[in-house]
Amino acid sequence: MPSRSSGLLAPERAxxxxxxxxxxxxxxxxxxxxxxxxxxxxxxxxxxxxLKARCRRSGVPVIYANDNRGRWRSDFPALAQEALRQGGPGAEIASALKPDADDYFVLKPKQSAFFGTPLELLLQHLKASRLILTGVASDQCVLVTATEAGMRDLAVVVPRDCVASQSTARNALVLRQIEEFQKLPTTPSTRLRMIPHARHLQGRRRD
Incomplete structure (x- = not known):
């Protein structure tokens, strides 16, 4: 049975x-x-x-989901600082994607961003019924999160240029699975059209 989410999010709109x-x-x-x-x-x-910069300009909220790696007393700001301190490519990624003060985050104990986290409640608070999924690994955490989002009747898009796995071949395989079997769009991020939230537009009118 096709996922309900495939019909809720046109490839050109996110x-x-x-x-x-x-x-x-x-x-x-x-x-x-x-x-x-x-x-x-x-x-x-x-x-x-x-993509994050475009989302922020349109008032689309940004949520970070990261493993807690079994460290139940860990927190996301400390993880971000540790990533920056380590140097090398990991620090470059952390610098490029450094969270802003009004971004959100959840720490997950397993692959899914939903399992054991408040993500579902957060999305309800944000009145968000559509998710743009980005990050790693596409054939593990991204795929499992996409599946669970569909089970919650959320519309999902997985921009093919914003996910990765341990190899190009593995990434291509999971993108095919997402497209053909889960019936989810993998539209490149540059083709996603951003429409400002009503609250964002109201804020602009007050400025």
Missing amino acids: AGQTALLIIDMINCWDFPDAEKLLPCAASIAPRIAA
Whole structure:
């Protein structure tokens, strides 16, 4: 049965009641296979940063979802600072995607950004029924999050130029799965049209 989410988000449009989710890009890259994933993550970071900038200009909220790595006393600001201190490509990614003061974040214990996190409640608070999923790894955390978003009747788009895995071949395989089996658009980020939220437009009129 086709996912309901495939009909809710036209490939050329990705705003309205939309939120941008950035998955596992703020990272210390100290896990198995990190040396393979890090170059691929670095290659998509500038495109995610550009998409985030467009979202912020349109009033589309930005949410970071990151592993807590079993550290139940951890917090996202500390993780971001640790990522910046480590130097190298990981620090460059963290600098390019450094959270703004009004961005949101959730820490996840497993692959899904929904499992064991307040993401669903946050999206309800934001009145967001559509998600733009970006980040790594496309065949793990991104894919599982997309599946769970569909189970919650959320519309989903996965920009093909803003997700990565440990290899080009793995990324291409999961993008095909997302398109053909989950019936979700993988429209490039540059083709996504941003429509300002009503609250954002009201704020502009008051300025």
